[in-house]
Amino acid sequence: MKKLEERLLCYRINLHMNQDHVWIEGKEQDIRKAIHEIILETHNLNALGEIGIELDEFDKYFLDKQLALLEETIGETINYPYDITLYTHIYMLLKRYREGDVAYLKRQEPLEFDELQLLDTNRRLANVARQIKGNIESYLNLELSEMEEFFIFQNLYSINIQERESSNVDKSLAELISNQLITSFFNISDKSLLPSCRSLYEDIYQHTLPMLSRLRSGITVENNLLEEEKVEYRDTFYNLKAIISEINKELTFETKINEEEIGYLTLYFEKYKLSKNKAKNVLLVCSTGIGTSELLKIRLEKNVQNINIVATMSQRQMKNNKAFLDENIDLILSTLRVPLNSVNLPVLTISPLLTSQDIQKINYMIKET
Structure with a gap:
């Protein structure tokens, strides 16, 4: 229970117990984060076990620190399966050096020009690779070949590229799914x-x-x-x-x-x-945005329910505030007999005097939108 208490404190969660019960206290977002990360950790350990890798507590802690170093450097979380790639590479490196199985290094050619150039153009990852190599040397208390630094860099570079590609794919896919849900649901x-x-x-x-x-x-x-x-x-x-x-x-x-x-x-x-079903946000469009629009606004508020007149604008002002309209307006009421092609909002042309026919049309439009 002491280990569990220490683990939960990392997430700002307090563990309590008495003779009958054990419970935790913390903010909901902290508890959700703890659940998510522990599930991911368990998933990762299972994935490593499936490929024959069993980590002891010390190696696991060391590997976690190297992953955290990479995440801190690139400012992103490395998710499954990309974290497993790094875990596996460092674990096998530890295993080979512990067993003295490093003869493969004698067969390695010096770095080529394009490999050196790749290192030079990705200094952040190259520096992380150097740090991880130094951490491994301290952990094993022995010196690694200089080539190991490049091999670590290759893995970091590959993980970073794949993770970004995956992120971009997910963003595009999220857009497609969101669009499909809306268009299919509303036909x-x-x-x-x-x-x-x-x-x-x-x-x-x-x-x-x-x-x-x-x-x-x-x-x-x-x-x-x-x-x-x-x-x-x-x-x-x-x-x-x-x-x-x-x-x-x-x-x-x-x-x-x-x-x-x-x-x-x-x-x-x-x-x-x-x-x-709430009040509709309405924009009034008049020739100048002032004058008769004030009288029209008063008559609208008196005769039409469920509307909130957000602003009054001229046609030119409307064209210059498209982002505001898209975000805040549900319906445009215009006294101009010209098409308003610059917006993708429902537009209803009405008389500056607001006739009874106008009121009927507005009520119908509000009901439909």
């Missing part, structure tokens, strides 16, 4: 046709990106609200489940998107539905 050809879709897209994308990393590592999440979500949001859940079933067929990961993940995605879609 539209492009997500831009969905009013105020940015918040929904961001929610789905920010969930999907780490989800792909979990699937790649064979990690599944728990969802304690799953059964309630199936009942409360039945239509949304099973609609998404059907869409995910098609997406899973295309994924090459052994671990697929499960119902727990679908449950979390369901909440994002329900959140979007609720937001659409």
